[in-house]
């Protein structure tokens with residue numbers, strides 16, 4: 001997601017503000033971005049520069065047209081959400097009077113209403129972003145005090161945001177605020193810093209302060225003042241950063257994968273954000289496919305590879321159940337070579353984190369040639385697959401750096417569920433209150449993922465203990481089956497251990513022959529409160545393999561005491577609706593793989609032979 005840097009220093013104008021901010025942006029590059037920009041406060045007012053593409057483009061622009069000496073600066077790397085990654089949409093955004101500059105990380109959900117309000121009052125908006133409204137609102141609210149203006153505006157915003165602002169009249173001040181999105185203060189000598197994480201300023205100071213939820217911070221060269229949205233002063237919490245600069249880029253985690261596993265509550269929450277209207281109805285504005293076309297769809301084919309295909313397999317259960325439309329899930333590289341039956345009534349859903357996977361892109365092209373409507377579920381803005389599709393539903397997982405996909409998987413399932421519910425709403429296969437209930441359950445998922453993360457000690461312990469095992473099997477049933485395959489894929493990819501995922505019901509048709517004394521087997525157990533006695537069938541499976549010597553590692557719902565007699569280890573996850581359970585059950589499997597690979601001393605983020613985005617067929 002977007003990187004944010006702020007700096008205020010000595011009041012003799014110089015080049016340091018720009019240098020600090022550009023250095024910070026370079027350290028935040030790992031987050032992934034598609035444009036970058038800076039704004040400086042100079043004795044002659046605000047100046048700014050911004051460019052689409054990599055930081056090098058902005059550097060070249062600054063070489064071509066150097067900016068004057070300054071006393072304060074803000075800088076931004078943007079991961080596009082609203083509006084394409086262009087120069088115009090890059091941050092900072094300036095108010096119409098050019099007196100306020102703003103940068104933003106997050107999504108302002110009510111920006112459509114705020115835009116309309118500004119337009120009606122005669123303000124001309126120059127970008128497609130949700131952020132620009134904040135610059136205009138701040139300019140209107142400004143009455144000689146930027147902090148008060150920020151408090152006033154922040155209270156009007158819905159969604160998630162970290163915002164930094166500077167004003168031409170306040171050359172010694174940078175103001176920041178946050179709601180559900182991080183912002184950290186760096187404390188210097190005669191200068192102070194702000195960053196979306198400490199990587200932004202770790203080269204200058206390790207003394208930091210965390211900003212709490214719904215607080216506003218005002219930085220001058222010699223002071224840091226924090227207030228809540230009502231203006232009440234807040235006692236700051238100071239700490240010393242003990243990471244080195246490279247670890248800080250991973251937010252203090254040992255690997256990007258570990259960090260991204262911990263990002264998952266946000267990945268799901270952000271993917272849900274902004275997709276409901278005030279009446280609680282799903283509004284997927286991005287899906288610009290005629291509703292009449294979607295009403296007459298008689299088949300859905302999900303095309304994807306690897307983890308994204310497993311996300312599709314999870315979604316199949318839900319979409320068929322909610323929409324009563326047959327859903328096929330096809331590995332993208334198999335799809336076009338088997339002469340698939342595709343026509344104008346087929347909706348092809350292409351799922352991809354990178355949006356660049358060549359196999360998936362080729363499947364998209366083939367489907368469109370056959371007359372299908374193609375909808376992409378993609379994480380990376382500006383990538384090829386959404387460009388070549390009829391519609392796109394973006395996941396908002398943020399940049400995924402580790403080769404092994406984790407948070408994108410959860411975000412893909414979430415987005416596919418939104419699509420399923422949207423189709424159910426459109427086609428009337430579910431009552432509005434049933435859809436609302438599922439959405440309520442979905443909204444509880446981020447907190448429940450956090451509970452799984454907080455209770456991960458025993459999984460980590462088991463992983464270290466098993467670091468030398470030659471093979472691990474994974475069993476699941478119903479939505480637990482693709483979860484089992486995903487768990488196996490994670491272990492293969494990063495720990496180089498032979499691993500296989502099976503449908504638990506298939507066990508006695510062959511795979512049970514693999515069970516011998518000590519063979520570790522993960523079993524994903526369905527909820528005991530679910531339908532169709534699936535739970536008791538899987539508990540029987542555990543007994544069958546345990547009787548043959550397997551070491552059983554059971555992922556079960558909190559309070560499921562039936563599994564205890566047959567589990568060598570049990571990892572409980574919170575209770576949720578059966579169809580949503582994969583969003584929780586997969587997390588211990590991800591942690592197991594990550595921890596085991598680390599215990600083996602392997603490069604968790606860059607496993608051998610693999611690339612993050614596979615752009616060849």
Ligand code: F6R
Nearest residue numbers: 306307308352353354357404405
């Ligand atoms: C597994 C993994 C891969 C990708 C697959 C598709 O951890 O990362 O299996 O899921 O290569 O990539 P995208 O989603 O970018 O199309």
